Amino acid sequence: MRTGVWLVGARGSVATTSIVGGLALRAGLAGPTGCVTELPELRGPALPAFADLVFGGHDVVTTPLAKRAEALAAAGVLPGRLVAALPDELAAVEDELRPAPTGATQAVRAVAAARDLIGFRDRHELDRLVVVNVSATEPPAHPHPGHADPAALRAALAGPQEVLPASSLYAYAALEAGCPYVDFTPSTGARLPALHALAVERGLPYAGHDGKTGETLVKSVLAPMFAMRHLRVRSWSGLNLLGGGDGANLVDPGANAAKVESKQRVLGETLGYVPQGETRIDFVEELGDFKTAWDLITFSGFLDTRMRMEFTWHGCDSALAAPLVLDLARLTAAAHAAGEVGPLTELGFFFKDPLGSPSHSLTEQWVRLVTFTRSLHAGQESADGHAD
Numbered sequence: 158m159r160t161g162v163w164l165v166g167a168r169g170s171v172a173t174t175s176i177v178g179g180l181a182l183r184a185g186l187a188g189p190t191g192c193v194t195e196l197p198e199l200r201g202p203a204l205p206a207f208a209d210l211v212f213g214g215h216d217v218v219t220t221p222l223a224k225r226a227e228a229l230a231a232a233g234v235l236p237g238r239l240v241a242a243l244p245d246e247l248a249a250v251e252d253e254l255r256p257a258p259t260g261a262t263q264a265v266r267a268v269a270a271a272r273d274l275i276g277f278r279d280r281h282e283l284d285r286l287v288v289v290n291v292s293a294t295e296p297p298a299h300p301h302p303g304h305a306d307p308a309a310l311r312a313a314l315a316g317p318q319e320v321l322p323a324s325s326l327y328a329y330a331a332l333e334a335g336c337p338y339v340d341f342t343p344s345t346g347a348r349l350p351a352l353h354a355l356a357v358e359r360g361l362p363y364a365g366h367d368g369k370t371g372e373t374l375v376k377s378v379l380a381p382m383f384a385m386r387h388l389r390v391r392s393w394s395g396l397n398l399l400g401g402g403d404g405a406n407l408v409d410p411g412a413n414a415a416k417v418e419s420k421q422r423v424l425g426e427t428l429g430y431v432p433q434g435e436t437r438i439d440f441v442e443e444l445g446d447f448k449t450a451w452d453l454i455t456f457s458g459f460l461d462t463r464m465r466m467e468f469t470w471h472g473c474d475s476a477l478a479a480p481l482v483l484d485l486a487r488l489t490a491a492a493h494a495a496g497e498v499g500p501l502t503e504l505g506f507f508f509k510d511p512l513g514s515p516s517h518s519l520t521e522q523w524v525r526l527v528t529f530t531r532s533l534h535a536g537q538e539s540a541d542g543h544a545d
């Protein structure tokens with residue numbers, strides 16, 4: 158299944174690492190460590206092969222992809238030997254990167270974005286095209302009556318107002334072009350009634366929100382442990398220090414608030430109460446793409462005995478995120494092929510703020526993901542059997 162992966166924010170750290178990683182896997186230059194779809198529980202015939210992935214995308218900046226890859230290699234995020242080994246492949250992706258659409262109204266910009274997607278799908282004769290948002294985190298969207306349903310949205314977009322944040326305008330363009338949409342960021346994306354209705358109308362799935370790669374990943378394992386042992390978490394405080402483009406963007410109070418809210422949800426929803434303490438995100442340019450999170454948890458046990466635990470996470474954000482972007486593209490393409498429509502709640506395993514997911518526990522999310530993926534493989538095997 159020839160599958161396009163269209164990255165919004167295609168010249169950013171996560172996108173560049175995903176592209177170099179995908180090309181390296183395709184060329185057999187690297188193994189799939191970190192790609193959960195290559196685990197025995199998830200591997201199977203419904204997923205497009207790495208060799209079948211074709212990359213393109215939009216960005217507002219024009220820094221050449223090869224330069225971004227070299228900078229990430231110099232920073233220790235990517236192996237330099239991979240970037241050096243893939244100049245032609247990176248040049249081919251560069252040819253498929255487009256500037257973020259411009260135009261007097263959001264309707265004009267959405268048509269231009271959809272045209273870019275359709276052109277890419279046609280040029281490469283793709284069976285599927287998945288749009289993945291890995292662009293800068295936005296502040297929460299301002300409510301607008303046009304968010305209510307597709308007809309109101311179309312009418313509003315044709316006017317002079319900014320009706321949708323950029324992530325939602327890309328989601329709208331993706332759905333109008335017949336492409337499933339995945340949001341790896343905490344931005345609004347497809348989380349509006351009008352866009353949900355449009356996805357259903359077009360028979361398309363969508364997934365999100367906000368890739369779970371570091372502190373929240375650890376929280377989603379530890380919080381269920383405290384809950385299952387009936388230990389009372391009294392406070393949970395976290396300080397995240399990060400540099401890179403994401404860190405610089407999170408200096409903006411609106412974007413920072415959106416990210417912190419997304420990170421906090423796991424505790425309240427897993428424990429059934431919100432312990433004291435806050436999660437903070439601070440920008441430290443020097444750290445680049447390497448993030449440090451310090452967490453202090455205080456809890457009480459039998460007879461109210463007080464205890465504490467601390468952990469420190471030193472992660473390379475883009476190296477943690479990129480394999481998940483490839484996993485999400487493969488799984489969403491397979492879900493689309495299987496006729497799945499609307500929010501893919503079974504992909505909650507990948508996200509800090511999963512769409513409609515009943516659980517934030519990583520273990521429970523894993524079981525749902527395995528069951529779902531096995532059903533996709535079974536459907537594919539039966540379709541292959543009928544074709545024989």
Ligand SMILES: NC(=O)c1ccc[n+]([C@@H]2O[C@H](COP(=O)([O-])OP(=O)(O)OC[C@H]3O[C@@H](n4cnc5c(N)ncnc54)[C@H](O)[C@@H]3O)[C@@H](O)[C@H]2O)c1
Nearest residue numbers: 166168169170171216217292293294342368370402403474
């Ligand atoms: N790295 C992780 O572990 C992780 C985890 C969860 C979520 N995320 C999210 O992934 C996103 C990308 O992270 P990053 O480290 O690659 O950031 P980055 O700053 O390196 O890249 C973001 C890219 O988006 C582009 N962009 C901004 N506005 C755009 C627009 N309107 N249209 C098209 N492109 C636009 C920027 O020019 C930039 O190239 C962030 O929102 C981040 O919060 C990352």
